[in-house]
Amino acid sequence: MTVSPCRNNLFVERKDLYQFLLLVQEKCLQNNDKQIVSISQEIDLVDPLLVLDRLTQANEINFYFEDRAKGEAIAAIDSVAKLQIDGADRFAQAEYFIKSCLKNIINFSNANQPFSGPHFFSYFSFFDKNIQVDYPFPSATIFLPRWQVAVKNQRCILVTNIILNENTNIQRLLENVQNKIEFIQSLEYYSPNIDSFPKNLYKKSVTNATQFKRSVVSVLEKIRSSHLSKIVLADILDVKSSNHFDLIKSLNNLRQIHPNCYIFSTSNGKGQNFIGASPERLISINNQQLITDALAGSAPRGKTPTEDAANANRLLNSEKEKHEHSLVLNFITQRLSELGLSPQILAPRLRQLSNIQHLWTPISAIVPANIHPLKIVGQLHPTPAVAGAAQDVACAEIRRYESFERGLYAAPLGWIDSQGNCEFIVGIRSALINGDRARLYAGAGIVAGSDPDKEFAEVQLKLQALLKALV
Numbered sequence: 001m002t003v004s005p006c007r008n009n010l011f012v013e014r015k016d017l018y019q020f021l022l023l024v025q026e027k028c029l030q031n032n033d034k035q036i037v038s039i040s041q042e043i044d045l046v047d048p049l050l051v052l053d054r055l056t057q058a059n060e061i062n063f064y065f066e067d068r069a070k071g072e073a074i075a076a077i078d079s080v081a082k083l084q085i086d087g088a089d090r091f092a093q094a095e096y097f098i099k100s101c102l103k104n105i106i107n108f109s110n111a112n113q114p115f116s117g118p119h120f121f122s123y124f125s126f127f128d129k130n131i132q133v134d135y136p137f138p139s140a141t142i143f144l145p146r147w148q149v150a151v152k153n154q155r156c157i158l159v160t161n162i163i164l165n166e167n168t169n170i171q172r173l174l175e176n177v178q179n180k181i182e183f184i185q186s187l188e189y190y191s192p193n194i195d196s197f198p199k200n201l202y203k204k205s206v207t208n209a210t211q212f213k214r215s216v217v218s219v220l221e222k223i224r225s226s227h228l229s230k231i232v233l234a235d236i237l238d239v240k241s242s243n244h245f246d247l248i249k250s251l252n253n254l255r256q257i258h259p260n261c262y263i264f265s266t267s268n269g270k271g272q273n274f275i276g277a278s279p280e281r282l283i284s285i286n287n288q289q290l291i292t293d294a295l296a297g298s299a300p301r302g303k304t305p306t307e308d309a310a311n312a313n314r315l316l317n318s319e320k321e322k323h324e325h326s327l328v329l330n331f332i333t334q335r336l337s338e339l340g341l342s343p344q345i346l347a348p349r350l351r352q353l354s355n356i357q358h359l360w361t362p363i364s365a366i367v368p369a370n371i372h373p374l375k376i377v378g379q380l381h382p383t384p385a386v387a388g389a390a391q392d393v394a395c396a397e398i399r400r401y402e403s404f405e406r407g408l409y410a411a412p413l414g415w416i417d418s419q420g421n422c423e424f425i426v427g428i429r430s431a432l433i434n435g436d437r438a439r440l441y442a443g444a445g446i447v448a449g450s451d452p453d454k455e456f457a458e459v460q461l462k463l464q465a466l467l468k469a470l471v
């Protein structure tokens with residue numbers, strides 16, 4: 001059923017929603033069952049980051065995603081349905097969970113509104129099982145939020161997902177929703193300023209340069225003497241602050257400092273958050289049109305336009321960087337073809353970020369309706385941009401070389417709607433925030449010709465850009 005939007009007081013003034021919910025409740029009564037109802041409505045423009053800040057309770061899971069370049073931001077708060085699992089079939093199970101939920105959702109929305117209707121949010125870990133027993137996130141989480149506030153093209157849509165059963169007091173439920181809307185609409189826009197770390201506090205960080213460079217040398221030796229052509233080695237930076245990190249201010253900083261990256265954050269509802277600013281899209285699907293990125297091969301931005309252009313030129317012409325890039329490109333096109341898709345390789349270009357630039361080739365394909373987005377996510381993850389080539393050998397080597405749990409680092413996270421539209425990114429340049437502690441993650445692809453000092457410098461560049469944003 002579809003209802004046209006009404007900006008003010010929809011839930012009090014519009015009798016049709018009330019009547020609609022009564023009918024749904026009658027059905028619940030007959031079937032002795034419960035029903036999820038997803039209600040979408042347009043509200044006045046509000047910053048979803050601010051909604052995340054003010055609406056989230058510490059014990060609720062949430063998800064935040066922002067793509068400034070596209071003018072999109074989404075905050076998803078608390079859950080009405082959730083799956084948390086570990087194991088090799090996590091993508092298939094996540095797909096099954098979403099399909100089963102959708103069978104039990106009644107949608108009350110206007111299809112013309114962006115981000116209307118039920119959306120599922122999910123995040124995965126790099127490996128299908130975390131070895132670190134107390135790692136704070138499972139290897140797959142998928143949830144349908146209670147509240148979702150999204151902005152696209154200066155339009156703001158609120159989606160409220162509710163569970164209705166025979167005992168629900170519909171009048172009270174609608175009043176609660178109305179109160180929440182009024183609260184959201186009373187929020188002031190979040191300050192666009194960059195927050196710096198207070199001078200009277202300290203941030204103490206720990207790195208281990210020697211160990212990382214030694215690993216690069218060893219990986220190079222392995223590449224020389226085996227069929228392995230690439231391993232992506234990551235490093236961590238452990239930071240302790242004299243105060244608790246401020247998640248919202250840190251995210252606000254990330255979006256200002258990295259306006260052309262995807263800004264993301266997710267909370268496990270137990271006090272830990274995983275946040276970051278990633279330039280790498282795994283897949284986006286819009287009306288069956290898929291886009292994915294081959295992103296690999298890097299150079300720092302120059303301090304002057306001349307230096308910048310020289311760095312870009314060197315990057316575009318470097319055999320080593322082009323080889324590293326082609327491994328990713330070939331893997332993605334091959335994996336998409338295996339699914340029966342016909343990938344089209346778009347013109348290669350540079351992805352220039354505030355601190356670093358990458359070789360970038362977008363790839364497009366049409367996705368038939370019978371292929372679920374999570375099949376493609378599972379088929380692509382992990383690409384050689386974050387693992388290496390060959391994939392299985394590289395993943396085993398990563399486990400040997402890296403002494404820390406990757407967890408959500410370099411893994412897919414994103415949203416899916418009921419029509420198969422989705423956006424998944426790769427959670428690189430990210431940090432696990434736990435009160436006054438943060439663990440920052442970044443990596444670099446090692447191929448024949450890599451220089452341990454340069455690879456270490458690249459990882460440091462990525463880590464420091466992230467560290468600067470944390471307050």
Ligand SMILES: C=C(O[C@@H]1C=C(C(=O)O)C=C[C@H]1O)C(=O)O
Nearest residue numbers: 295297298385428442443444445
């Ligand atoms: C693995 C990361 O980045 C990847 C490695 C790159 C490289 O080595 O050139 C470039 C982009 C990403 O594919 C990371 O930033 O953590």
